[in-house]
Amino acid sequence: MNIDTLATSYSIELPDWIADELADVPDALGSYEERMRLVHRLAARNFREGSGGPFAAIVVESATGKIVSVGVNVVLKSGVSSAHAEVTALGLAQTRIGSWDLGGEGQPAHELVVNWRPCVQCYGATLWSGVRTLVVAGDGPELEEITTFDEGPMRDDWAPQFEARGIAVVQDVTRDEALAVFRDYREHVDAGGAVVYNARAAE
Numbered sequence: 001m002n003i004d005t006l007a008t009s010y011s012i013e014l015p016d017w018i019a020d021e022l023a024d025v026p027d028a029l030g031s032y033e034e035r036m037r038l039v040h041r042l043a044a045r046n047f048r049e050g051s052g053g054p055f056a057a058i059v060v061e062s063a064t065g066k067i068v069s070v071g072v073n074v075v076l077k078s079g080v081s082s083a084h085a086e087v088t089a090l091g092l093a094q095t096r097i098g099s100w101d102l103g104g105e106g107q108p109a110h111e112l113v114v115n116w117r118p119c120v121q122c123y124g125a126t127l128w129s130g131v132r133t134l135v136v137a138g139d140g141p142e143l144e145e146i147t148t149f150d151e152g153p154m155r156d157d158w159a160p161q162f163e164a165r166g167i168a169v170v171q172d173v174t175r176d177e178a179l180a181v182f183r184d185y186r187e188h189v190d191a192g193g194a195v196v197y198n199a200r201a202a203e
């Protein structure tokens with residue numbers, strides 16, 4: 001086997017439009033609501049730009065709200081199925097601090113802010129990331145009902161599982177605004193504007 005026949009790296013990059021969207025955003029966002037409103041803005045633009053689904057996430061330092069990374073779902077742009085918003089934001093935060101552990105020695109407490117409860121993949125990615133807090137706009141069947149995305153076989157006790165590993169969970173931060181973005185996305189899909197990518201269904 002010649003290594004030249006194989007890919008030896010892949011990248012998950014933020015789309016160019018993110019720079020415009022961040023231009024008027026302060027370096028730190030004080031409240032959960034301010035943090036989540038940035039996430040909603042990024043999610044709402046992400047699908048219209050064709051980068052991926054209506055999902056965004058940011059990593060901030062919990063105490064100050066200093067933005068450490070922003071992520072959006074770039075599955076369509078990158079051609080990588082795991083490039084969900086949480087995976088993108090966590091990986092960029094870890095790249096920025098130079099460590100796989102956002103909760104490592106000497107690190108301030110980090111927080112992941114995302115516009116719905118993570119899918120089964122991002123549940124694991126969040127558990128292993130070192131964040132100390134997960135902030136979600138909402139949880140429940142509405143995401144799958146509205147968007148038709150398959151979130152995978154999530155455990156009902158996902159929040160207690162996080163808590164048992166020292167990750168605090170904050171829920172229902174501007175939930176209605178998350179649902180409004182998902183409804184806009186659904187209209188966009190129904191009008192032929194986007195592809196819903198999913199796990200393969202059973203034959």
Ligand SMILES: [Zn+2]
Nearest residue numbers: 084119121122
């Ligand atoms: Zn995910």
